[in-house]
Amino acid sequence: MAYEITLLTTMAISVLFALSLNFISGFCGQISLGHAAFLGTGAYTSALLTKASVPFLLTLPLAAMTAALLGVLVGLTSLRVRHDFLAITTMGVAFLFVGIVRQQDFLGGEIGVSGIPPTGLGRVGFLILAISLAAAFAAFSLYVRRSWMGFVFKSIADNEDVARLLGIDVPRYKLAAFVVGTAVAGVAGALYAHHFRFLAPDSFGFIESVSVLAMVIVGGIGSVWGVAFAAAILSVLPLMFQFVNDFKLLLYSALLFAMMRFSPDGVAGLVRRFLVTGPRNRG
Amino acid sequence: MAEILSIEDVTVRFGGVTAVSGASLSIGQGELIGFIGPNGAGKTTLMRVITGVVQPQQGRVLLAGRDMANWSVSRRVRAGLALAQQIVQPLHDMSLLENVTLAVGMRHTASPLLSLLHTARGREQTVARELLARVGIGDAADALPATLPLGFLKRMEVARALALQPKLLLLDEPLAGLNQQEARAMADLIAELSRQGQTILLIEHNLREVIRICPTLYVQDNGKPLAFGQTQQVMADPAVRRAYLGAAA
Amino acid sequence: MLSVELFVQGIVQGSIYALIALGLTLVYGLLRILHVAHAALFTLGAYIGVLVTNQTGSLPLALAAAALFAGFVGMAIYKLAYEPLLSRPPYIALIASIALFIASEEIYRITFGPYGLSFVDPPLQGQIQLFSGFYLKHGEVLVIGLSVTLLGLLAWLSSSTRTGIAWRATVTDPEIAQACGVNIQSVRYLNFFIGSALAAIAGVLVALLNNLVEPTMGSVPSYKALAIIVLGGLGSIRGTLLAAMALGVIEAFGTIYIGRMLDRDAIAFAFLIAVLMVRPRGLLGAR
Numbered sequence: 087m088a089y090e091i092t093l094l095t096t097m098a099i100s101v102l103f104a105l106s107l108n109f110i111s112g113f114c115g116q117i118s119l120g121h122a123a124f125l126g127t128g129a130y131t132s133a134l135l136t137k138a139s140v141p142f143l144l145t146l147p148l149a150a151m152t153a154a155l156l157g158v159l160v161g162l163t164s165l166r167v168r169h170d171f172l173a174i175t176t177m178g179v180a181f182l183f184v185g186i187v188r189q190q191d192f193l194g195g196e197i198g199v200s201g202i203p204p205t206g207l208g209r210v211g212f213l214i215l216a217i218s219l220a221a222a223f224a225a226f227s228l229y230v231r232r233s234w235m236g237f238v239f240k241s242i243a244d245n246e247d248v249a250r251l252l253g254i255d256v257p258r259y260k261l262a263a264f265v266v267g268t269a270v271a272g273v274a275g276a277l278y279a280h281h282f283r284f285l286a287p288d289s290f291g292f293i294e295s296v297s298v299l300a301m302v303i304v305g306g307i308g309s310v311w312g313v314a315f316a317a318a319i320l321s322v323l324p325l326m327f328q329f330v331n332d333f334k335l336l337l338y339s340a341l342l343f344a345m346m347r348f349s350p351d352g353v354a355g356l357v358r359r360f361l362v363t364g365p366r367n368r369g
Numbered sequence: 370m371a372e373i374l375s376i377e378d379v380t381v382r383f384g385g386v387t388a389v390s391g392a393s394l395s396i397g398q399g400e401l402i403g404f405i406g407p408n409g410a411g412k413t414t415l416m417r418v419i420t421g422v423v424q425p426q427q428g429r430v431l432l433a434g435r436d437m438a439n440w441s442v443s444r445r446v447r448a449g450l451a452l453a454q455q456i457v458q459p460l461h462d463m464s465l466l467e468n469v470t471l472a473v474g475m476r477h478t479a480s481p482l483l484s485l486l487h488t489a490r491g492r493e494q495t496v497a498r499e500l501l502a503r504v505g506i507g508d509a510a511d512a513l514p515a516t517l518p519l520g521f522l523k524r525m526e527v528a529r530a531l532a533l534q535p536k537l538l539l540l541d542e543p544l545a546g547l548n549q550q551e552a553r554a555m556a557d558l559i560a561e562l563s564r565q566g567q568t569i570l571l572i573e574h575n576l577r578e579v580i581r582i583c584p585t586l587y588v589q590d591n592g593k594p595l596a597f598g599q600t601q602q603v604m605a606d607p608a609v610r611r612a613y614l615g616a617a618a
Numbered sequence: 619m620l621s622v623e624l625f626v627q628g629i630v631q632g633s634i635y636a637l638i639a640l641g642l643t644l645v646y647g648l649l650r651i652l653h654v655a656h657a658a659l660f661t662l663g664a665y666i667g668v669l670v671t672n673q674t675g676s677l678p679l680a681l682a683a684a685a686l687f688a689g690f691v692g693m694a695i696y697k698l699a700y701e702p703l704l705s706r707p708p709y710i711a712l713i714a715s716i717a718l719f720i721a722s723e724e725i726y727r728i729t730f731g732p733y734g735l736s737f738v739d740p741p742l743q744g745q746i747q748l749f750s751g752f753y754l755k756h757g758e759v760l761v762i763g764l765s766v767t768l769l770g771l772l773a774w775l776s777s778s779t780r781t782g783i784a785w786r787a788t789v790t791d792p793e794i795a796q797a798c799g800v801n802i803q804s805v806r807y808l809n810f811f812i813g814s815a816l817a818a819i820a821g822v823l824v825a826l827l828n829n830l831v832e833p834t835m836g837s838v839p840s841y842k843a844l845a846i847i848v849l850g851g852l853g854s855i856r857g858t859l860l861a862a863m864a865l866g867v868i869e870a871f872g873t874i875y876i877g878r879m880l881d882r883d884a885i886a887f888a889f890l891i892a893v894l895m896v897r898p899r900g901l902l903g904a905r
Contacts, residue, residue: 117709163891167898170652170708174848175894177841178887185884234477234484241471244460251420251454253446253475253533262481292841296716303713336724339717346714347699350706 091209093322098216099277100321101314104301105223106270111299112308113227113236114263115243116164117173120180121298124153124268126290127183128275130193133202133285142205146276153272154265161264165257180295187287198286205280216277220314223270227310239263243308304345306354316353371398372434373449373537373568374419379428381414381592388414390592392428396537396570401563403583403600404572407612411592412572413455416541419570420452421445433536447475449536453526455545459514465525466510469497472532500528504558520551527558537568544575556582576613580604588612623752624870630758632866633765637820638839639846639858640769641692641813647789647853648806650708651700654715656817657840658722659688663818664825664835665726668735677741677826684822685815692814693807719840726833734832742826757826764823768816769859789855842883845890851903861901865889 107121128149135145160179164172187193194200205212230236238259241249246256279285297320305316323341327334349356375395381388389411396402406412417423419430421442430437432448440448460468471478473493478484501507504524509517514525523543530538540559544552556578563569563582573579579586586603588595590612596603603609638660645653663684670680699718703711742756776782788795788805796802820839825831846865850857865886872885880888893901 163895167894170646170650170852171848171894171898171900173652173709173712174844175891178845178891181841181883181887182880182891185881185887186879188881189879229488230485232488234474234487234490235481237467237471237474237490238478238481238484240462241460244462245458248458248460250442251446251452252472252478252529253443254478255441255443255480259481259484296713299709300713300716303709307709332728333724336721336728339720339724343699343714343717343721346710346717347702350703350710 088209091213093325095209095213095216095277095281097318097321098213098220099274099281100298100301100317102216102220102223102277103271103274104298104305104313104317105220105227105310106267106274107298108302108305108308108310108313109227109230109270110263110267111302112313113230113239113243114260115239115246116260116263117169117176117299118160118295119173119177119292119299120160120183120295121176121267121271122290122292122294123180123183124157124271125275125278125294125298126187126285126287127153127156128272129279129285129290130187130199130275131272132276133199133279134193136203136205136280137199137201142203142207142276142280146273149272149276150269151272153275154269157264157268157271158261160268161261164260164264177292177295180290180292184287184291187290193287194285196287198284199279200284202279202283202285204283212277212280216281219273219277224310224314231308231310235259235262300342304342304352306352309352309354312352312354312357372396373398373400373432374570375431376415376419377429377431379415379418379425379430381411381418381423381425388592389418389425389589392589392592392594394587394594394597396568399563399566399568400585401559401569401571401583402585402587403579404570404587404589405574405576405579406589406595409591410589412589413541414592415589416452416539416572419539420450446533446535447479450539451530451533451535451537452539452541453523453530453543455542457519457522457526459522459525461514464511464513465501465506465517465521465528466494466497468514468525469500469529469532470494472529473497473500475533497528497532500532501525503531504528505554519546520555523547523555524558527562531562531567535567537570538562540569540571540573542573543571544573544578552578620874621871624874625867626754626758628867628870629863630761630866631870632863633761634820634824635839635842635846635866636769636859636862637765637816637823639843639850639862640855641809641817642843643847643850643853643855643858644789644809644813646847647855648792648802648809649700649704649711651711652708652715652844653700654712654840654844655695655699655718655722656692656813656843657836658719659692659814660817660821660824660839661722661726661831661833661836662691663688663821664831665730665735665821666818667822667825668737668831671741672738675739677822681819681822684818688818688821689811689815692810692817695814696806696810719836723833723836730831730833732833734830736829736831737825740826740829755827757823761823761827764819768819772812789853838883842886845886849890849893849900851900854900854902857900857902864901 103125111117131152132145132149135148136142163175167175188196207215238254242256242259249256301317301320302313305313323338324334327337373396376392379392380390392415404412414423418425421440432450437445470490470493473496477487498510501510504527506521506524509521514522544555547555552575560582580600583600586600587597588603588609595612596606596609642653642656645651666684666687667680670683671677699714700711703714742760744756745753747753776786784800785805788800792802846861847858850861868889869882869885873882
């Protein structure tokens, strides 16, 4: 049972993290290759605070705030650079984060942070918290997509110059997307820190950033259900491939490639096509 | 007559090239002015100065008496400027109806917080349908842009601009790319909008249609203002004839 | 004295960067794809270089074999992976490319083992003295010499042969070139061939400098080369070369003077972000 709880907690944290990127990249169209830096910011904030005896639940909003602060900075760069230039700039953010954390003694440097205290919620309590937060943000995402904010985001993702011509203050909306997305990534980071009880700088670098973007794209960029599903599956896929231990990364990358090559609109696209062609086949 | 737009002595230079030099123009409430000139006359540049994409080195642009210097594009739009572009730019993932609905809902999209607090779109959709019908493409409201011919998209651009309830409607070559029949129908639509009281600045290559529907013309050549006045008088001006015949020869 | 040495080290590293990043620019210029898997060909080149040298004892033969083989693999990647994705949003090709790159690292590890290969009899191990107290390894001389020769050759071919001119025109403006009757498809293949061959040669050179080839040796170039082409202005060949050299030199000085605060990669990206804030389209990008 303990193993299943660990597995489910990992899934819930990944879903929350992937949905936070989906808010920025899927809804507002700003591709980020450095989203793990915000997970890391939240994780380090929360871990250092609980080690200083701050109650865990209190660290959640603080982790969200520090991550969002960094998010505003990156969001400001997104006002200046666009498209592929932005993707590579955000990739730079991941490298800068790791590079800076590695050299700071108070952040544990290369060795990382260990001895993170337990949350006091118990394993099941912690799992319930993680699932509730993921579910709450999924519900919020679904609401936003129906709201006028989602409508505006869709136009910015499509063509931001046109959005401006329709009187939309594009910079403010982009910043809003970055603030929400990075704050939630910070919360996911706080959960991450207290789930694994150990932090190393390399866990928040480029590879982790690419993995979470892969979850979003495999799920079907912008689709809340698709992304949640893909994040849940992909986060534990390497564990499931344990039986082919030596080949698990090869299998993972081959699957990812096949998905992009044959169903570029992700799981959500697969399902949509099935629903569209399904009845016709039956009829 | 209240001034809606006034352009005062605007000059734009790109590097060493002067694209517009000393342009001045004013548009009063309810007027329909045709803005013409041969290729390279600086029409597009002046238009971009009005929308705020290009900053002039000299001169001012006032909308309803307010200097728009350093205003962002979206702020200009909210102050009452709307543009239908020469190269149509529909939002591709949205139906025509959604394209127009988003513009109708500019009250809800004024800030992220406002937009987050509103979900209902019914009223805006009704208005958007009416607008699409008004420009003659009500039947195509639910179609995606990629499935429609250029003529429809040009009209959608006009409907989307009208949806912003602008003080001034800027039309950038709305007839370009249309066949003779479509162009005539579009020109009729513009004349009809003008009759309904809409103030319009029409930038257009199609001289015949412009002369037919515009009571006033503004002519620019080589970036310099050439003539501004009643259509008949402007077209009789030898300098204007020379600019056009010279360009044709 | 130290500064001269650092500068030369920077130029050596910059030459390697230039060889790798040029192919990436060629791909980006025509296809608008961030081709991360390009670094897989760098590693492939390194493996072929060591294997052929160890078999035949000839470094030139190894260089040629690496360039040719990687060139064809590069063309195959275009045909099988990218061509079907051209009509999709660019991030699809990006993720596909990252997946390909991870798969390639795994294939190298499974095929050649995780610990890497070395030259049995490492060539070019001598040093020359440039001036008193300052030595340069033969391998480093080869890096600079070969880069200058290859890039010079490419510049000459592209400005004085008919094919070369058509090629350059296409890289500059694909649409106009197509209107002038250039076969875009064959230029794309050519770009993948040339770019991959140059990356493979860079791989052999790095193998030579380190006397080691590892499955993961491509991971740093995979993202560093992206930073370089963005720094140069995405699609600008001259910008790429300038950015490669600048980054090589800045990293060399940076690791000595601010290495305590930031590691090598972080220095590179701090520089990149600083440049983009001032020039959002890179050093030589269109304004």
